Amino acid sequence: MAIIEVRDLGKRYGPRVAVDSVSFEVAEGEIFGVLGPNGAGKTTTVECVSGLRAPDRGSVSVLGQRPADVRAAIGVQLQDSELPERMRVSEALELFSSFYPSPADWSERLGLTSHLRSEFGQLSGGLKQRLSIALALIGSPRVAILDELTTGLDPQARRDTWSVIEEVRAAGVTILLVTHFMEEAERLCDRVAVFRDGRIVALDTPSALVSRVDGATRVRFVPSVPLDVSLLEALPEVTSVSSVGEQLVVSGSENLVHAVTSLLARRQVVARRLRVDQVSLDDAYVELTGSRDGEDH
Amino acid sequence: MVKIIEIEARLFLRDRLNSLFAVLFPSLLLLVLGAIPALRTPDANFGGQRFIDSYVSALVVFTLVFIGLQRLPAVVATYREKGVLRRLATTPMHPARLLAGQLVVNFVAVILSVLLLMLVGYVVFGVDLPHHPLGLACAVVLGGAGTFALGLVIAALAPSARAAGGWATVVFMLLMFFGGVYLPRFMLPSVIQAIGSYTPPGVEALQQAWLGTAPDWRHLAIMGLVSLVAGTVAAKTFRWE
Numbered sequence: 001m002a003i004i005e006v007r008d009l010g011k012r013y014g015p016r017v018a019v020d021s022v023s024f025e026v027a028e029g030e031i032f033g034v035l036g037p038n039g040a041g042k043t044t045t046v047e048c049v050s051g052l053r054a055p056d057r058g059s060v061s062v063l064g065q066r067p068a069d070v071r072a073a074i075g076v077q078l079q080d081s082e083l084p085e086r087m088r089v090s091e092a093l094e095l096f097s098s099f100y101p102s103p104a105d106w107s108e109r110l111g112l113t114s115h116l117r118s119e120f121g122q123l124s125g126g127l128k129q130r131l132s133i134a135l136a137l138i139g140s141p142r143v144a145i146l147d148e149l150t151t152g153l154d155p156q157a158r159r160d161t162w163s164v165i166e167e168v169r170a171a172g173v174t175i176l177l178v179t180h181f182m183e184e185a186e187r188l189c190d191r192v193a194v195f196r197d198g199r200i201v202a203l204d205t206p207s208a209l210v211s212r213v214d215g216a217t218r219v220r221f222v223p224s225v226p227l228d229v230s231l232l233e234a235l236p237e238v239t240s241v242s243s244v245g246e247q248l249v250v251s252g253s254e255n256l257v258h259a260v261t262s263l264l265a266r267r268q269v270v271a272r273r274l275r276v277d278q279v280s281l282d283d284a285y286v287e288l289t290g291s292r293d294g295e296d297h
Numbered sequence: 298m299v300k301i302i303e304i305e306a307r308l309f310l311r312d313r314l315n316s317l318f319a320v321l322f323p324s325l326l327l328l329v330l331g332a333i334p335a336l337r338t339p340d341a342n343f344g345g346q347r348f349i350d351s352y353v354s355a356l357v358v359f360t361l362v363f364i365g366l367q368r369l370p371a372v373v374a375t376y377r378e379k380g381v382l383r384r385l386a387t388t389p390m391h392p393a394r395l396l397a398g399q400l401v402v403n404f405v406a407v408i409l410s411v412l413l414l415m416l417v418g419y420v421v422f423g424v425d426l427p428h429h430p431l432g433l434a435c436a437v438v439l440g441g442a443g444t445f446a447l448g449l450v451i452a453a454l455a456p457s458a459r460a461a462g463g464w465a466t467v468v469f470m471l472l473m474f475f476g477g478v479y480l481p482r483f484m485l486p487s488v489i490q491a492i493g494s495y496t497p498p499g500v501e502a503l504q505q506a507w508l509g510t511a512p513d514w515r516h517l518a519i520m521g522l523v524s525l526v527a528g529t530v531a532a533k534t535f536r537w538e
Contacts, residue, residue, distance in 0.1 A: 081380030098300035
């Protein structure tokens with residue numbers, strides 16, 4: 001059953017259309033990724049789902065109700081929202097716990113226990129981010145909305161945070177995850193929606209998005225004897241062949257490896273320095289959005 | 298809500314410079330002025346009173362405008378600018394509660410400051426305790442409400458925390474002037490004195506309630522009106538982000 005339902009959502013700021021007829025559903029227990037370049041409408045969409053903004057058009061429901069009516073069941077981590085400079089970590093946790101009927105303490109799991117007495121203004125970017133995650137999860141939400149979860153974290157902290165998210169999901173929480181990191185989406189998300197110019201341009205599992213890309217598999221090798229390129233091009237699995245020096249680069253569909261190696265075996269050609277690459281979500285993303293914007297954070 | 302007030306109070310106290318200044322400064326200034334013999338001798342210039350008697354209301358004015366205009370708008374505008382209010386808007390707790398917590402804490406600071414001033418004045422210089430305690434309470438509450446409401450209007454309309462600080466300082470200076478803080482009121486032209494009776498926080502009503510007979514109800518009514526109008530404007534124009 002869908003726990004988040006977005007139907008034909010539209011939102012504009014003055015003349016600028018931020019989101020235009022966006023629809024998607026998120027099933028209970030799912031981790032749903034929202035990808036796209038800056039200004040593609042991701043944040044506006046999650047703000048509507050968190051009940052911070054009212055849509056101009058369409059409808060948003062969480063647990064079958066208007067988001068504003070089920071705030072206690074939604075945990076939100078926002079981009080650039082801070083706390084008072086001099087508020088201590090322990091005070092922030094206490095304050096936010098007091099808002100919810102059955103608070104949960106994630107501070108230990110997020111490595112905050114040795115910083116409880118530190119004031120917010122003194123925390124590093126990574127600690128602020130971890131505190132913000134702890135506050136999003138503090139109300140034992142059924143839905144967690146995490147906007148730019150691991151931005152500002154170092155690689156180790158990022159991996160730690162991912163395992164926290166997997167734990168959270170294991171506890172049955174549905175997660176809406178806005179991210180710039182394809183590695184993060186590939187690792188965590190069951191499905192992702194790719195946004196561009198206020199619309200969803202693709203919505204599928206990460207692996208399905210990858211396989212949509214033409215030439216998703218790439219085989220590189222140096223043939224032991226010169227090989228007629230047209231033989232490779234004639235294979236139905238092959239979409240393109242190019243040569244770099246003596247090395248051949250063959251791109252094609254999933255069954256490419258088998259097709260190429262069979263051909264080589266028939267011709268008694270040995271493939272030296274053979275390498276097989278799979279296109280990543282990164283490549284799929286670039287193809288879908290036509291930009292590399294925003295993923296270099 | 299209790300938790301919000303508790304934490305706001307801790308934040309207020311942690312900001313020692315401002316909190317001590319707000320609560321202690323009027324009493325300290327009274328001690329300094331009272332140390333000057335001429336100012337604690339009755340004089341016809343001060344209406345037969347001592348200078349320090351005629352100045353107690355100005356000291357209350359200082360507390361009210363300092364807290365209402367130097368602290369309140371800056372804190373509220375910063376909460377908005379830093380996204381604190383937006384963050385709270387995603388929780389079951391409405392961010393207005395945080396502002397309510399701010400008001401409560403600041404108002405308690407006002408009360409402490411005024412009580413301390415009374416105590417110091419009475420014990421050290423024999424300044425009369427308020428002649429009309431209820432009147433003084435009304436004058437402090439309504440004057441405080443008027444000043445806080447002006448502070449909130451500034452917080453609501455200013456585009457940034459910096460701008461809020463700047464605007465509030467201008468209003469702070471003006472109200473201090475009309476309230477007879479810079480120059481005692483008897484030295485001000487009568488038209489300025491008259492204006493001062495009607496600008497928040499209402500120095501005339503404070504003085505009359507403390508050392509006169511009773512505050513003029515019209516002065517109190519004006520403060521009530523200012524609070525109502527400014528409070529409504531602030532509520533109507535407030536942006537949460």
